[in-house]
Amino acid sequence: MLSDSYGRVATDLRVSLTDRCNLRCTYCMPPEGLDWLPTPELLTDDEVIRLIRIGVTQLGIREVRFTGGEPLLRRGLPSIVAATAALDPRPRIALTTNGIGLNRIAPTLAEAGLDRVNVSLDTVDADTFEKLTRRRRLDDVLAGLAAAAHAGLTPVKVNAVLMRDINDHEAPDLLAYCLEHGYQLRFIEQMPLDAQHRWQRATMVTADEILDRLSQAYTLTPADTAQRGSAPAELFWVDGGPATVGVIASVTRPFCGACNRVRLTADGQVRNCLFARKESDLRGPLRAGASDAELAERWRAAVATKLPGHGINDPSFLQPSRPMSAIGG
Ligand code: SAM
Ligand code: SF4
Numbered sequence: 001m002l003s004d005s006y007g008r009v010a011t012d013l014r015v016s017l018t019d020r021c022n023l024r025c026t027y028c029m030p031p032e033g034l035d036w037l038p039t040p041e042l043l044t045d046d047e048v049i050r051l052i053r054i055g056v057t058q059l060g061i062r063e064v065r066f067t068g069g070e071p072l073l074r075r076g077l078p079s080i081v082a083a084t085a086a087l088d089p090r091p092r093i094a095l096t097t098n099g100i101g102l103n104r105i106a107p108t109l110a111e112a113g114l115d116r117v118n119v120s121l122d123t124v125d126a127d128t129f130e131k132l133t134r135r136r137r138l139d140d141v142l143a144g145l146a147a148a149a150h151a152g153l154t155p156v157k158v159n160a161v162l163m164r165d166i167n168d169h170e171a172p173d174l175l176a177y178c179l180e181h182g183y184q185l186r187f188i189e190q191m192p193l194d195a196q197h198r199w200q201r202a203t204m205v206t207a208d209e210i211l212d213r214l215s216q217a218y219t220l221t222p223a224d225t226a227q228r229g230s231a232p233a234e235l236f237w238v239d240g241g242p243a244t245v246g247v248i249a250s251v252t253r254p255f256c257g258a259c260n261r262v263r264l265t266a267d268g269q270v271r272n273c274l275f276a277r278k279e280s281d282l283r284g285p286l287r288a289g290a291s292d293a294e295l296a297e298r299w300r301a302a303v304a305t306k307l308p309g310h311g312i313n314d315p316s317f318l319q320p321s322r323p324m325s326a327i328g329g
Contacts, residue, residue, distance in 0.1 A: 001060045002262055004306040010262035011062040013055050016328025017074040018266050023098050024134040027161055028325050029195050031134055041267045045076035047286060049083040051264060056087045058296045067096040067328045078112045085113025100137055102144030106151040117148045118157040123167045124177045131166055157184045162205040171210060172217035179243050186233045186246030195323035207249035230260040256309035263328050270299055272306035274327060277320050
C-alpha cells in the first residue's frame, strides 16, 4: 500500500502523459507556451505501462487517470489504456482532457478500456472560449463531449474554472448546457499553479461566489455529504435533482485530510501532492535497471513523506516550480 504518516492511503494514480498542449488557457500557461520537456526525458509507452503495472499489482492503485498537458496529444494513448485495462486487478480508467480531437478518438479509447472522461470547458460562448484559451476551438470541444457520451464514456464530467470578469457571469449558462446534455458539471477554484505565477487570492472566484452565481438561476441543495469520501467535489442537487453540480474548493475549503491521490509526471517523477516541492525520481532507477520491487519501494517512500496539507493558506506558502500542465492536473 501507498500510505503516509497521517493514515491516508493513495489508491488514485494520476499519470501525466505529456506536458504539451494545443490550448493556452490563461490560468495555466503563457501565450507562447512553455519549454516542453525534451523527448528523451519522457517515459516511453513501455516505461509508463511498467510503472502503472507496479502501482496496480503491488501498491494498491485502484484508479488510473491519464492527464497532462493534453493527453490526447500522446500517440500511444490507446495502447497505454489497453495495457492498463489488461491488468489484474483491473483498475478504473479515466481521462482528463480539453476535448480537442476526442470526437475522433472516443470510440477507440472506449474500445481500449477507457471507462470515463472529464472534459475541461469553462464557457459555451465562442468568444469567451477564445479569450480564455487563446484558441477558437469551442466547437471541437463540444463535438468531443458529444462523442464521449455517444461512446459510453460516462458519466461525462465537465471541469470548469471561473475567471473574474471573463467568464464568471456565464456559470449558469454553462450549467444549463450541461444539464441539457446530461454532463456532470464541477467548478474548480483557480489554484496557484499557473506557469506565469499570476494567481492572486484577492481576484480568484471562490466557491461561495460560484454558488451565489448559480443560485441566481437555480435552487441548489447540498447532496449527501456522507457519500463524498475522498471525492474533492461538494455536490448540490439542481432544482431538487436528480442532476447535480459540484464545486471543488481546493483553496477555500481544502480537503487534504481525505486525499487519496498520487501523481506520476511525464518524465517519471512521483509527486505525492499537486503542491509538493519535492519529487521522487523513478525514471533514473528504472533506466539503470532497478527491479519492480526496488521501484515499488522508492514509490512507497515517496508517498510516506506526504505533508498533511497543501499550505496554500499559510503565509509561508510557496508555489511549486512545476506548473499544473507539467505536473498533471
Ligand atoms: N489539458 C487537459 C485539460 O485541460 O483537461 C488536462 C490537463 S489540465 C492541467 C487539468 C485540469 O486542470 C483542467 O480541468 C484545467 O481546467 C485545470 N487547471 C489548470 N490550471 C488550473 C489552475 N491554475 N487552477 C485550477 N485548475 C486548473
Ligand atoms: Fe492545456 Fe489543460 Fe492547461 Fe488548458 S488547462 S492550457 S487545456 S493543459
